[in-house]
Amino acid sequence: MLNVFWLLLKRDLLLALRRRSEIFTVLFFFLVVISLFPLGVGTEDKTLKQIAPGVVWIAALLASTLALDRLFSSDFSDGTLEQLALAPQSLSIMVLAKMVAHWLLTGLPLVLISPLVGLFYHLPNDSMVVMMLVLLIGTPILSMIGAIGAALTLGLRGGGVLVSLLVLPFYLPVMVYGSGAIASSMLEGLSLQPYFLLLGAFALLAIVFSPWATAAALKISLE
Amino acid sequence: MLNVFWLLLKRDLLLALRRRSEIFTVLFFFLVVISLFPLGVGTEDKTLKQIAPGVVWIAALLASTLALDRLFSSDFSDGTLEQLALAPQSLSIMVLAKMVAHWLLTGLPLVLISPLVGLFYHLPNDSMVVMMLVLLIGTPILSMIGAIGAALTLGLRGGGVLVSLLVLPFYLPVMVYGSGAIASSMLEGLSLQPYFLLLGAFALLAIVFSPWATAAALKISLE
Amino acid sequence: MTLEVKNLQCIRGDRELFTDLSFQLEAKQLLMLEGKNGSGKTTLLRALCGLYEPDVGEILWHGKSIKKQDELYRRELFYLGHLNAIKPDLTVFENLRFNTQLAGGLETDDALMQALDAIGLFAFEDFPASQLSQGQKRRVALARLLLTKATLWVLDEPFVALDAAAVVLLQSIIADHVDKGGMVILTTHQEVSLIKGEVKRLSLTALTENRESLNA
Amino acid sequence: MTLEVKNLQCIRGDRELFTDLSFQLEAKQLLMLEGKNGSGKTTLLRALCGLYEPDVGEILWHGKSIKKQDELYRRELFYLGHLNAIKPDLTVFENLRFNTQLAGGLETDDALMQALDAIGLFAFEDFPASQLSQGQKRRVALARLLLTKATLWVLDEPFVALDAAAVVLLQSIIADHVDKGGMVILTTHQEVSLIKGEVKRLSLTALTENRESLNA
């Protein structure tokens, strides 16, 4: 069972990293998105600090959504998805592997580059640590919820709108609490525990629920 | 010549209407970006007004790139693009039609929904009108520049991220002058004419130059 | 070892593709599924694999419904449809390795290379699959046939895009499998001749036409 | 009315597919392009259409390079490759209408319907193309042959996925076109027989093999 997890994870990473330059492409993509904001919104020290929490989460959402489109659709259109469904292993495990790959390629780079956000936005060191932590907990949730949406829109036509609209709002709490935690860290004497507890709870819920839901959605779209 | 323009425009709109989830994804993303900032920044009236112009443009920029990836890729993978290139008409005209369709599906909805931004950010009515106007002039430029990037990256892995990396720096002037116009409209006695003139000039330049460049890029990608 | 289909009915949209379809397949038998375009061959094959749920009827493997054995059945099944399941960005070798490992195969790299050579892709092993011609892509997909340990092969138009030499090769691979006690179900619009083993034929058009003439 | 190919050479990656390829095609002639998988048939056809730029050589239509006539040449050209250019979200009828109008055709809706009926898609006109079988999709693409006014047809494995009846139908459509003074270039791994008109043959494998034996 674990075999097939590694197999898929390795393949998805291999596909993405076929060219080493692709890692850099993702990192520079974040840099571009992050440096857009000061140019548009203003470069005053106070403004920069205020928008920083929102900016990193928007960058995360954007990267996550941009890559979601491809999460299953290329496997679907070239027939690999059929073969996955027919493999003598549980589809949920494979789906989980694909989610992990998606996170490693869109979430993790952001976590790693986020100190640069601190630099560009003149954040205090403490906030930088908090930012990395919430991104570390929160971005996997984006990948997992997103996967459900991607699987549902794969086959469903017309009806897909409704379902994806149902899925997308689940992003919101993650982003609200995620950016809330960073913003609070810049104020004195606020406890961050509630934020982390909530995000942790979301993450647990997503891990239990989403591979199963995604696998079910995939089977429906294959029919 | 005009025939083929209408033909493609009609088809692209028809296809989008049959598969509505894409329009909604773009709109949803736009709304998330816009609503996330007041949460981090706080609800101070002055700050909100200050960041509003930048936020709305960044939201438009990012939303526009979100749909770029799909501009040509489905036509490419099902062979329609070959047929377009072999049709006894100029490819530039067809490309222009596709750009217009892209704008109608991603730019126009943003223009229409932008009064909501005004509401969220307590903008005065005058500024709201200015905002809609600059979006109306500016978003087509985004679609046109974006199409070049989409044509160049056709069929490549990591398309979404790669296009954004290529195209976002080129979006910069539109964002700077677009948000500048909105910001100036909130101050007394500033003339907005230079902004509109500049944006209008950009739009003209883009209309002349981009269909041609996109068609050339498409032919290269088809080889 | 039997595959048993009982009273199968598939309806797509408003159209009844087939009703009351029953047949049985034993070891050393090959079933040629025939029928016009759109008569439901692909649908039937997908139903046999469990990818499509028939509206009525049962599919039994070793006397037990395939829905109830799930992974056990899938371990003995090899399906190749219209799509090749080839990733353009991986090399030919990587594609084959992934696909065999996914199906649970533990072949060495040497065995994989030999399979590729045998199917006529010698010297193409390290090519990205995107740079292959249509027929070469199909060959990559078919190379798995040389490695799989599955008993039941379900092949949807396997001869498409292949040149004459490859068609002959594939015929011998199929004949070999049937010979060794395997089962094969395939659809094709070309004639295929086997030397040994029993060839059964099932024509879906006939079923539909019977029904149409009955209705008329 | 001639298509003339002079000293064509195509190189893909490191492999020389063909060198010094020259031939000529006149009205009332059909050219069968033969060759193993990967011998360069598709590449040659795409080069003839102007979709692929050959490394060396010229392609002349009416004695003038096709690069210099652009829209004029494309007006007389009909190309159908491996891909069907069918949009799954449009209906069969909408697909055909778009594709013919794109090529400059001004057919009435009735004419389109008749073409669909003739190609065997009666009663499927309002189906979304996503709900068609493989062979039915190919038929939608081929229905354009009944409507096009192009002189030069370039068809890449047109018989793939078609059932026996459709193969016969398509053969007669092709024979008809040649008969009326058209030109056809096609690749196929199946044998096709024409009743009238001249059939030329060009084998790419032979070219490659000659070269290989020369090099060796």
Added chain:
Amino acid sequence: MKINWFKYAAPLNFYSLAGKVIPFFWVAAIALTAFGLYWGFFKTPDSLENGMKEYYRIIFVHLGSVWMAMWLYIMMVFWALVGLVFNTKLSYMMASATSITGALLTVVALATGAIWGKTSWGTWWDWDPKLTTFLILLFIYIGYIALQSAIDDTRRSDKASAVLALVGLALVPVIYSAVNCPDPTQCSSLHQESSMKNIEPNIMRGIIFTTLGFWMYSFAAILMRVRNIILQRERNTTWVSKLKEVN
């Protein structure tokens, strides 16, 4: 004297020509840079009148890389255009080799600037127009390189990246003006004065020498990279297989 330029557009001839001149560029690069740095460290005042301390000496590296990074961008676009117009393989190779050296020097400019910023302004980064322009220049370089490396087929990657360079050529001035003058109504009053006027001729001398040294380095690095690209692309030709460095 009439030189047959097209003779050197053939990879074979260019390869051997480049091999001969590269050592000279290396020597010139090392000598000029060494002299510039020597001058900068020992022949210039310890501190400047306007309160700058020893750390101003980073300017000798900073300005050299800044200027070369911009110059190489122009060269890259030039080669891409030549490639599109004359369809010569060599000019595409030049463009691609130039882009990498250019991106490298942009990074050096940004890094030296950032180090300087930390010592003089107390912050690594500030959203000053000059710095922002450079960050965007880096993005454009990176976009060019990313597109090129994302396409396997060399024919396509050459042409596609050349089209991108062409689009960049049209847009870079616009981007520059947008960053440096975001408010069109007040543009003239904000117009940047050239900071060059304030620089003492003595310091200027050092800067000019390091810049020339960087230029020579660029020649050497680009030519070496082009030679590599030629070898890689022409690896199946007979002339490459006869080279002694290959065997």
